[in-house]
Amino acid sequence: MVLVITGPTGVGKTDIGVILARKFDLDIISADSRQVYRYLDIGTAKPSLELRREIKFHMIDCVAPAQEYSAADFARDALKIMRELRAKGRGFIVVGGAGFYLRALFQPFFEVPRANKEIRAKLQAESTEKLYARLQQIDPKRANQLHPNDRQRIMRSLEVYELTGRTFSELTRTDSKTVEFLPFYVVLDTPRVILYQRIEKRFDEMMAAGFLDEVKRLQAQGWDKTSTVANTYGYSELLGYLNGSLSLDEAVKLAKRKTKDYARRQLTWLRSLKQAIWMDASNVDDTVRRIEMILLDLLADKF
Numbered sequence: 001m002v003l004v005i006t007g008p009t010g011v012g013k014t015d016i017g018v019i020l021a022r023k024f025d026l027d028i029i030s031a032d033s034r035q036v037y038r039y040l041d042i043g044t045a046k047p048s049l050e051l052r053r054e055i056k057f058h059m060i061d062c063v064a065p066a067q068e069y070s071a072a073d074f075a076r077d078a079l080k081i082m083r084e085l086r087a088k089g090r091g092f093i094v095v096g097g098a099g100f101y102l103r104a105l106f107q108p109f110f111e112v113p114r115a116n117k118e119i120r121a122k123l124q125a126e127s128t129e130k131l132y133a134r135l136q137q138i139d140p141k142r143a144n145q146l147h148p149n150d151r152q153r154i155m156r157s158l159e160v161y162e163l164t165g166r167t168f169s170e171l172t173r174t175d176s177k178t179v180e181f182l183p184f185y186v187v188l189d190t191p192r193v194i195l196y197q198r199i200e201k202r203f204d205e206m207m208a209a210g211f212l213d214e215v216k217r218l219q220a221q222g223w224d225k226t227s228t229v230a231n232t233y234g235y236s237e238l239l240g241y242l243n244g245s246l247s248l249d250e251a252v253k254l255a256k257r258k259t260k261d262y263a264r265r266q267l268t269w270l271r272s273l274k275q276a277i278w279m280d281a282s283n284v285d286d287t288v289r290r291i292e293m294i295l296l297d298l299l300a301d302k303f
Helices: 013-024 049-054 071-088 099-106 117-124 128-138 140-145 151-164 168-174 192-208 211-220 235-242 248-270 284-299
Strands: 002-006 027-030 092-095 183-189 277-280
Touching: 002 013, 002 099, 002 284, 013 027, 013 092, 013 284, 027 071, 071 092, 071 099, 099 183, 099 248, 117 151, 128 140, 128 151, 140 151, 140 168, 151 168, 183 284, 192 211, 192 248, 211 235, 235 248, 277 284
Parallel strands: 002 092, 002 183, 027 092, 183 277
Antiparallel strands: none
């Protein structure tokens, strides 16, 4: 079994994962749907280069912001690394809160067809609102699983339908695959007031660390409202400020609110995990001690 440390954004997953990785000499497989992109550093709270020289993180800085990268792509790449680490006898843990990534990795659905440029170009030409409305008609179950503004996954669901003639939900139901690694989920949580305070504090720290300058550099490189950057909380709102549609104060407040909304959606999905162990992460030392006991048993293969 593989220890998976997950939870809502801002709860402190990486900090606890790093403590465990240091103590037990482990690699970390990141399950973060934005840290996988290069150049999105400050705004995704990516581990520093110094820390990554000390502890080996995988699945960070893998693709360019303009590249389409699905949950199935993540599962394929992460599984390859996990197999290699297992073959070497190297221990690892999975740390991250991207529900789609975790589900693809540990609840594999089906062999997804490769992206089709012609179909993708046709879908790109339509607004997100129209695409979502179409998905609601074709596959209402899948539409309910997605945020109406999650353009990338909405397009991918429609693309799969056009390529196979079957809905994403139908393929998930009938073509599920065998799980290769079994997850042991530890879900970190904390009272909402504390979580929201952490989210706001972290965003303020990002701004102080040069987040706005990072967004300016990305904009200068051509990443606009149609890119992955524009679909990422914080980046999207700061692009709005740079484009003149929001004041800086409005952009910051909106980014914080959207991040809190995202945390709530993460928690909704996490509650669906069966047999997950939930822990209050308010006291880091206490949380680490509790996870250490689980990890020792996992490493000794007692589960």
